[in-house]
Amino acid sequence: MTNKVTKVVMTAAVALGIAAGSYGIASAAGGSGSTTTPSQAPAAAQQQPWGHGRSDETLLTGDTLAKVKAAAAAAVGDGTIARVETDADGHAAYEVHFTKSDGTPATVYVDKNFDVVSVETR
Numbered sequence: 001m002t003n004k005v006t007k008v009v010m011t012a013a014v015a016l017g018i019a020a021g022s023y024g025i026a027s028a029a030g031g032s033g034s035t036t037t038p039s040q041a042p043a044a045a046q047q048q049p050w051g052h053g054r055s056d057e058t059l060l061t062g063d064t065l066a067k068v069k070a071a072a073a074a075a076v077g078d079g080t081i082a083r084v085e086t087d088a089d090g091h092a093a094y095e096v097h098f099t100k101s102d103g104t105p106a107t108v109y110v111d112k113n114f115d116v117v118s119v120e121t122r
Helices: 002-030 061-077
Strands: 079-086 095-098 103-109 118-122
Touching: 061 079, 061 095, 061 103, 061 118
Parallel strands: none
Antiparallel strands: 079 095, 095 103, 103 118
């Protein structure tokens, strides 16, 4: 009787190990980790050369968002805005992570008066 119980326990342990391993592999391959993307980021901006937003920077909203976006677009031209947020590095009050129409990534720094301070391209 002990031999039969041992076989059942061993079979169950192997099956559980295979199931857990398969789940781990499927999770890694499917990228089911928990990630969030800013609501301003279109699908094309998922491959951002700037990384993701920092916890010490805040996404802009309302009039401030509209004015900062307009200033950045006037400075850089056509393209896709990935993220508009406060700037914690001290370059300016705000920063716009932008992909120019030619695919070049750029960060536009805008001050509190909505004037462009600088444009950084890579």
